[in-house]
Amino acid sequence: MKKTRRLSASQLLLFLALCLFTAITLTPVAWAFLTSIKQPIDAFAIPPKLVFEPTLEFHHMVWFEKGFGRFFLNSAIISVSTVLISVSIGTMAAYGLSRMRGKAAKGILLGLLSLRMFPHMLLAIPFFILAKLLNLIDTYPAMVLALVAINQPFTIWLMHSFFVDVPAEVDEAAAIDGASEWQTFFKVVLPIVRPGLWVTALFSLLLAYNEFLFALVLTGPNTKPLPVAIAEYGGEDLNYWSLSAAAAIAIMIPIVVFMMLLQKHLVRGLALGAVK
Amino acid sequence: MATTSLAGTAVVQSSKAVTRITERTTKRRAKGARRRTLWPFLLPSGVIAFFILLYPLGYALYLSLFDVYLDTGVSTFVGLGNYADLLGDMRFWSSLLRTVGIVASAVGVEFCLGLAVAYGLYRLKFAVRGLNLLMFLPHIITPVVAALFLKWVFAGRWGLLDSVLAGMGIFPPDWLGDPMWARITVVIADTWQFTPFMILVLFAGLNTVDQSQIEAAQIDGAGGRQVLFRIMLPAIRPLIVFVLTMRMMDAFRYFDTIYVLTSGGPGSATETITMQTYALAFRLFQVGKASALGVITLVIVMALAAILIGVVGRSKERA
Numbered sequence: 001m002k003k004t005r006r007l008s009a010s011q012l013l014l015f016l017a018l019c020l021f022t023a024i025t026l027t028p029v030a031w032a033f034l035t036s037i038k039q040p041i042d043a044f045a046i047p048p049k050l051v052f053e054p055t056l057e058f059h060h061m062v063w064f065e066k067g068f069g070r071f072f073l074n075s076a077i078i079s080v081s082t083v084l085i086s087v088s089i090g091t092m093a094a095y096g097l098s099r100m101r102g103k104a105a106k107g108i109l110l111g112l113l114s115l116r117m118f119p120h121m122l123l124a125i126p127f128f129i130l131a132k133l134l135n136l137i138d139t140y141p142a143m144v145l146a147l148v149a150i151n152q153p154f155t156i157w158l159m160h161s162f163f164v165d166v167p168a169e170v171d172e173a174a175a176i177d178g179a180s181e182w183q184t185f186f187k188v189v190l191p192i193v194r195p196g197l198w199v200t201a202l203f204s205l206l207l208a209y210n211e212f213l214f215a216l217v218l219t220g221p222n223t224k225p226l227p228v229a230i231a232e233y234g235g236e237d238l239n240y241w242s243l244s245a246a247a248a249i250a251i252m253i254p255i256v257v258f259m260m261l262l263q264k265h266l267v268r269g270l271a272l273g274a275v276k
Numbered sequence: 277m278a279t280t281s282l283a284g285t286a287v288v289q290s291s292k293a294v295t296r297i298t299e300r301t302t303k304r305r306a307k308g309a310r311r312r313t314l315w316p317f318l319l320p321s322g323v324i325a326f327f328i329l330l331y332p333l334g335y336a337l338y339l340s341l342f343d344v345y346l347d348t349g350v351s352t353f354v355g356l357g358n359y360a361d362l363l364g365d366m367r368f369w370s371s372l373l374r375t376v377g378i379v380a381s382a383v384g385v386e387f388c389l390g391l392a393v394a395y396g397l398y399r400l401k402f403a404v405r406g407l408n409l410l411m412f413l414p415h416i417i418t419p420v421v422a423a424l425f426l427k428w429v430f431a432g433r434w435g436l437l438d439s440v441l442a443g444m445g446i447f448p449p450d451w452l453g454d455p456m457w458a459r460i461t462v463v464i465a466d467t468w469q470f471t472p473f474m475i476l477v478l479f480a481g482l483n484t485v486d487q488s489q490i491e492a493a494q495i496d497g498a499g500g501r502q503v504l505f506r507i508m509l510p511a512i513r514p515l516i517v518f519v520l521t522m523r524m525m526d527a528f529r530y531f532d533t534i535y536v537l538t539s540g541g542p543g544s545a546t547e548t549i550t551m552q553t554y555a556l557a558f559r560l561f562q563v564g565k566a567s568a569l570g571v572i573t574l575v576i577v578m579a580l581a582a583i584l585i586g587v588v589g590r591s592k593e594r595a
Contacts, residue, residue, distance in 0.1 A: 014400050021393055022411045025468070028425040029413065031436045035428060043434075089320040096317030108318075115329060117578055119529045121553045122570030125563055126332035126339065129346070149328035152321060181313060210418045212532040217558065227420040231536055245428065248421045255416055263409055266476060 029252075036245035043241050058246035068229070068247060075225040077140055078215075079208040082147040086208075087201050089148075090155030095185055097156065098163035099171065109160065112153040120150070120213050128217045138220030146214045151204050158203065162196030163189070199265045206258050226251050340568035346561035358568035367544070367552070368569070372576070375548040378459060379527040382466040383520060389467070390474025395504060397475070398482045408479065415472035423536035426465050427452075430537075455545035458538050462546050465533045470523060477519045481512040517588045521581050528577050549573050 034050075035043050036059065042052040062068050097105040127146050128137075136142035166189055174184040190197070212227045219228060230251060233244050340358055344351045362368045393411070397404050414422060429436045430451040441448040449457045485508045493507050509516070531550045534540065540547035540555070547555075549569065557566035 011401055014396055015403060018393065018396050018400060018407050018411075022407055025411050025414060025472075027436070028422075028429050028468070029417075032425045032428055089324065092317045093321035096314040099312060100314050117525055117574065117581065118333065119550065119553075119570055119573045119577065121529065121531070121550050121557075122336050122567070122574060123329070123332055124554075125557050125567050125570065126335040128558070129339075129563060130332060130335070145324075145328055149324055152325060152329070156321065181316075185317070206416060210416075212418075212420050212535075216535075227418050227532070230424065231420050241428075241434070244424065248424050251418055251421050255418065256413075259409070259413070259416055266412070 032245045033249055035242055036249050038242055040242055058242045059250070061243060062246045062250050066243070066247075068226075068250065071224060071226045071229040072250075074219070074223050075209060078143050078147065078223070078225055079205050081140065081144045082151060082208040083201050083204045085144065086148045086151040086155050086204050087159075087197065090152055091159045091190070091197065091200070092185070093152075094156045094159035095163050095189060098160050098166075099168065109157065112156055115153050123150070124213055124217045127214065131218055137218060138222050140223055142218045143215060143223060143225075146218060147208045147211060150214070151207055154207065155200055155204055158200045159193070159196065162193040162200075166192050199262065202258055202262055206255070209254065336567045336570060339564050340571050342564045344562070344564040346563050351564075354564070358565045359572065361565065362569055362572060368549075371544070371547050371549050371552045374459070374546070375528065375550075378463055378466075378530070378546075378548060379524060382463045382470070382527050382530075383523045385463065385467050386471045386474045386523065387516075387520065390471050390478055393471070394475045394478035394482055397479050399500075408476070412472045412476060414469050415476075417469075419469065419532035420536055422469050423465060423533040426461075426468060426533075427537055430461050452538055453542050455542055458542055458545045462534055462537060465537055466527060466530060469533070470526075474519060474523070477515065478512075481515040482508055485511045513588070517585055520588070521584050524580060524584065525577050528573065528580075549576075 037054040037056065038052055039055055039057075097108060123146075127142075131137050131142040134142075170188060170192070171184050174188040179188065209225075210227065211225075212231070215225050215228045216231075219225060230244065230247050233240075233247060341353060341355060342351050343354045343357070397408060400407075417425075427435075430438075432438060432450060432453065433442075435451070437451065438448045451457050451461050489507055489511070490503055493503050498506065529550050530548065531554065534546055534548060534551055535554075538546045540551040550573070553566050553569045553573065556562050556569060
């Protein structure tokens with residue numbers, strides 16, 4: 001009896017310590033959110049005001065007046081196209097690699113892993129020059145192709161980990177029933193890994209949505225996605241502080257949705273996501 | 277080779293089961309039933325990889341041998357001249373030193389803090405999932421947005437930190453304006469975004485440690501700390517090497533956050549190698565020299581990764 005009580009006391013202490021850590025971690029987010037619903041006069045108060053009259057004015061401005069809709073659209077076009085291309089071709093490659101005998105497949109997978117070591121800056125330079133030569137700067141295809149390329153190692157590794165879980169007996173049974181390679185892939189194996197396909201697509205979407213460096217270099221006024229738009233956001237306007245906070249919160253909303261969809265799969269996706 | 281098995285360990289799916297299945301299938305295939313034509317599956321990805329990854333990389337290597345100015349289009353072959361220039365340039369060495377300092381402190385702090393929190397979560401018997409999810413948020417926020425959040429905390433006078441400190445009558449340091457504090461702020465920013473990743477991976481790793489081994493040690497009278505350091509950490513050493521290597525490589529190319537927080541300043545206090553490459557290529561348009569700097573970065577990162585895997589990986593065999 002005594003022992004259980006002591007145990008729960010230490011558990012409570014541990015719980016409080018971890019809550020404190022989480023609270024500190026989330027403070028910058030909470031602060032940004034509070035700023036976004038404050039009038040500038042409250043936002044600049046010293047010491048910071050915790051009691052104030054909240055306003056949704058700046059959130060309204062972000063969504064309806066300040067042209068953020070356009071950047072949202074750009075981000076959506078770029079991320080969704082990237083996911084569609086990257087996941088479809090990556091899935092095929094991953095299936096092929098998971099079914100190959102011999103050392104070739106292992107070699108290719110390792111090669112993909114080492115591609116992630118390349119500093120993105122080293123790729124940004126030739127991407128920029130080639131896109132300039134081909135007149136593709138500030139077009140969607142340039143940005144999408146760049147993102148597909150850097151997403152490939154990740155997409156293939158993650159899908160590969162799902163295909164390896166499907167025993168080859170399944171393929172063999174399909175082959176005995178007379179299915180071709182493509183039929184086996186599309187009608188038999190792909191449906192089995194459908195949950196994995198969703199996970200891969202969501203992670204791939206997240207990578208594309210968050211990308212900054214390539215967007216900074218390859219996009220322009222017509223195709224600028226959210227991260228670049230908000231990094232450039234500024235001005236002498238006193239409203240700027242609250243307004244950009246509202247914009248930052250708006251950019252975060254899809255991420256919170258991703259996270260809720262992904263929570264079951266975070267570990268697998270991120271461990272392999274490191275392969276990006 | 278080592279890296280794949282490490283990547284495998286990180287996946288906290290029962291990898292043993294996977295190996296068993298793979299072994300079984302290889303055996304069955306060895307009996308050699310049918311030849312499969314799988315290369316068409318690889319073709320589209322291969323084309324993309326060649327034209328958009330390998331060709332540009334080759335092009336960057338090629339560019340690094342030329343003195344190319346993007347705005348004028350003048351291009352002269354200089355051989356290894358760009359590399360020689362960089363290696364003889366104090367600015368390169370000081371930004372390399374800064375980068376190593378920032379990477380080492382960030383990854384070090386992230387690992388220690390991450391391990392402490394992961395162990396805490398491991399010991400906690402309730403609310404683990406919810407806490408883990410909440411503390412994970414900073415890691416997936418768009419890095420630029422995360423950097424802005426931190427900028428508003430560290431900004432002079434009106435930032436959260438300054439106004440709290442001022443409210444308590446403490447005169448705060450100039451977080452983003454003072455060279456030393458700017459570097460510390462950059463490290464804090466990286467720590468904020470990547471400690472959650474450490475926690476997630478280490479927590480998952482701790483949970484894979486064989487329970488019977490822990491119990492045996494406890495019966496022998498080992499306390500919580502001894503179990504952690506003598507049993508659990510050695511057991512997940514491959515995972516630790518994996519996560520440290522990955523973080524080191526990422527931190528080396530750390531760009532978004534520094535760009536938004538300090539853009540390399542004040543002066544060049546937070547100018548890392550990546551920031552210097554960006555400035556060379558996209559501000560001064562010296563793309564040849566910038567490419568050479570990119571190649572040098574790659575070589576350094578690969579060497580560091582090899583050392584990390586070699587040294588920490590090998591001491592496993594000794595233990």
